[in-house]
Amino acid sequence: MGLVLLTWLDRGRRDLIVQKPRHRETAAGVFALRSPVRPNPIGLASLRCTGLDAAAGLVEVDALDVLDGTPILDLKPWIPAVDMPPDAPPGPPSATRPGTG
Numbered sequence: 001m002g003l004v005l006l007t008w009l010d011r012g013r014r015d016l017i018v019q020k021p022r023h024r025e026t027a028a029g030v031f032a033l034r035s036p037v038r039p040n041p042i043g044l045a046s047l048r049c050t051g052l053d054a055a056a057g058l059v060e061v062d063a064l065d066v067l068d069g070t071p072i073l074d075l076k077p078w079i080p081a082v083d084m085p086p087d088a089p090p091g092p093p094s095a096t097r098p099g100t101g
Contacts, residue, residue: 002078
């Protein structure tokens with residue numbers, strides 16, 4: 001089952017609006033980069049649920065990229081009819097489809 005997770009990136013810096021990464025010749029705004037330093041500390045992740053223990057209140061996921069102890073704001077089921085644009089082709093997003101990666 002797919003999940004959508006919202007987190008509060010409480011340990012990330014939020015004071016750099018323009019950055020110059022090593023791979024670029026010029027500086028760019030954080031919204032043009034994939035920098036972890038962002039003015040909005042809310043993180044969004046799409047995950048695959050690999051285990052569920054309802055009695056213990058535990059959800060096991062695959063490949064979550066946050067630090068231990070990162071606060072979770074919300075956890076929702078991934079519903080393709082709601083979470084995918086209506087004109088998106090079937091299958092996972094890829095770099096070969098414009099606007100999907």
